[in-house]
Amino acid sequence: xxxxxxxxxxxxxxxxxxxxxxxxxxxxxxxxxxxxxxxxxxxxxxxxxxxxxxxxxxxxxxxxxxxxxxxxxxxxxxxxxxxxxxxxxxxxxxxxxxxxxxxxxxxxxxxxxxxx
Numbered sequence: 001x002x003x004x005x006x007x008x009x010x011x012x013x014x015x016x017x018x019x020x021x022x023x024x025x026x027x028x029x030x031x032x033x034x035x036x037x038x039x040x041x042x043x044x045x046x047x048x049x050x051x052x053x054x055x056x057x058x059x060x061x062x063x064x065x066x067x068x069x070x071x072x073x074x075x076x077x078x079x080x081x082x083x084x085x086x087x088x089x090x091x092x093x094x095x096x097x098x099x100x101x102x103x104x105x106x107x108x109x110x111x112x113x114x115x116x
Contacts, residue, residue: 001074006035010043013065017042035076039084047085048092063101070105081106082113090114 001009008031011018020042025033050058066085069077086109089098102110 001072001077003033003035003038004031006069006077006080007031007033007038009069010038010065013061013068014043014046017046020046035080036084039080040088044085044088044092047089051093051096059101063103063106067103067106070103070109078109081109086110086113 007021007025011021021038024038024041025031028037047062049055050062066081069081072078086098089096098110099107
């Protein structure tokens with residue numbers, strides 16, 4: 001998948017991130033901005049906030065979206081998940097059992113990311 005496709009997927013799933021996305025990418029390439037930048041600087045703060053506030057409905061939406069991404073057979077998307085999302089989550093709080101939210105495909109990738 002391209003950066004544009006991945007960024008569009010995120011904005012479609014989470015339209016509430018549009019403002020943060022615009023602020024982050026207005027001085028870059030907009031939708032063409034690298035997804036690693038977008039997912040680390042726009043998506044992950046949203047994820048962390050939802051976890052900190054224990055917003056279960058939002059957390060469920062987030063991990064459903066992560067599962068959707070995990071189902072895409074694309075190396076860039078898998079690296080995005082493993083490095084920008086999963087490693088970021090563990091660094092954020094390695095005491096949280098993320099497996100309670102992960103679905104089969106994302107759980108498999110999460111476990112792979114922790115083996116490296």
